[in-house]
Amino acid sequence: MKVCIIGGGFIGSTIAKALEEMEEIETVFVLDKYEDRVKKLAEEYKKVSPTPDLASVVEKVDLVIESATQAAVKEYAPVALESGKDLMVLSVGAFVDQNFWTRCKELAKENDCRIYIPSGAICGTDGLHAASVGRIDEVILISYKPPSALKDVEYLKKKKIDLDGIERAKVVFDGHAEDAVRYFPRNINVAATISLTGKGFEKTRIRIVADPNIKRNIHRLIVKGEFGEIECNARNLPSRKNPRTSVLAALSAIATVKKIVGNVWVGA
Numbered sequence: 001m002k003v004c005i006i007g008g009g010f011i012g013s014t015i016a017k018a019l020e021e022m023e024e025i026e027t028v029f030v031l032d033k034y035e036d037r038v039k040k041l042a043e044e045y046k047k048v049s050p051t052p053d054l055a056s057v058v059e060k061v062d063l064v065i066e067s068a069t070q071a072a073v074k075e076y077a078p079v080a081l082e083s084g085k086d087l088m089v090l091s092v093g094a095f096v097d098q099n100f101w102t103r104c105k106e107l108a109k110e111n112d113c114r115i116y117i118p119s120g121a122i123c124g125t126d127g128l129h130a131a132s133v134g135r136i137d138e139v140i141l142i143s144y145k146p147p148s149a150l151k152d153v154e155y156l157k158k159k160k161i162d163l164d165g166i167e168r169a170k171v172v173f174d175g176h177a178e179d180a181v182r183y184f185p186r187n188i189n190v191a192a193t194i195s196l197t198g199k200g201f202e203k204t205r206i207r208i209v210a211d212p213n214i215k216r217n218i219h220r221l222i223v224k225g226e227f228g229e230i231e232c233n234a235r236n237l238p239s240r241k242n243p244r245t246s247v248l249a250a251l252s253a254i255a256t257v258k259k260i261v262g263n264v265w266v267g268a
């Protein structure tokens with residue numbers, strides 16, 4: 001199988017390392033805004049080849065993995081899907097744009113390919129997925145983050161919320177997933193993932209708490225419905241390379257590739 005990774009940062013480089021060790025994977029093209037990142041990966045891993053864009057390799061690959069930004073999803077998802085290539089998306093927040101989400105789903109159907117959205121930094125999407133077959137009454141996600149993980153968020157600057165030197169946990173957002181994803185585009189992709197799995201962006205409630213007393217990104221998912229209740233906690237270690245991103249997010253992408261190339265899906 002040949003793969004193209006868009007974005008060679010923390011998640012992209014972690015995936016590239018894992019793919020190097022998977023015998024099913026033949027070639028890994030990598031595309032990044034910064035050529036030196038791709039060059040470094042190509043020096044480190046034999047299977048990695050730099051590519052300046054997706055268009056020049058899309059016909060050669062079987063799977064395109066986006067691990068860059070929401071803007072990159074907008075730019076490259078149609079290119080992959082129009083060419084009939086399977087697509088994995090990490091910057092899931094891009095799908096808050098309902099027209100874009102519908103277009104991507106239609107392109108996947110027309111061109112007989114698939115869109116994969118890994119569980120990312122969250123636990124419980126399997127149960128939520130099963131529960132969504134029946135009636136769901138409530139989906140709430142409470143995310144606790146160290147203030148460093150919320151650095152440079154424009155929404156917080158606009159609201160004049162200063163997290164420097166806070167001593168106690170502070171709720172910085174409480175509202176619908178749609179707004180959470182728009183206001184925290186690099187911090188709360190999991191809100192998009194659970195919205196797409198469960199009740200949609202408008203009916204999924206998100207609370208974001210900046211907590212100076214934690215070092216992990218904690219996601220608490222609560223689902224209530226006719227099936228009963230689910231409560232899941234993920235206490236994620238942040239990546240050293242990018243404190244906004246949890247290590248589990250990269251692992252979930254690798255686990256999804258293993259599912260794709262394997263013949264057995266457990267917990268699907």
Ligand SMILES: NC(=O)c1ccc[n+]([C@@H]2O[C@H](COP(=O)([O-])OP(=O)(O)OC[C@H]3O[C@@H](n4cnc5c(N)ncnc54)[C@H](O)[C@@H]3O)[C@@H](O)[C@H]2O)c1
Nearest residue numbers: 007009010011032033067068069090091120121189245249
């Ligand atoms: N689904 C989840 O649960 C989850 C969890 C964590 C992070 N994420 C998202 O995954 C994405 C990657 O995270 P990361 O920690 O690896 O980020 P990162 O900043 O470490 O790496 C992103 C890389 O993408 C590159 N890039 C940006 N725009 C590009 C473009 N248009 N074309 C090519 N390359 C581009 C950057 O130069 C950078 O090297 C982010 O959008 C992040 O918000 C999702």
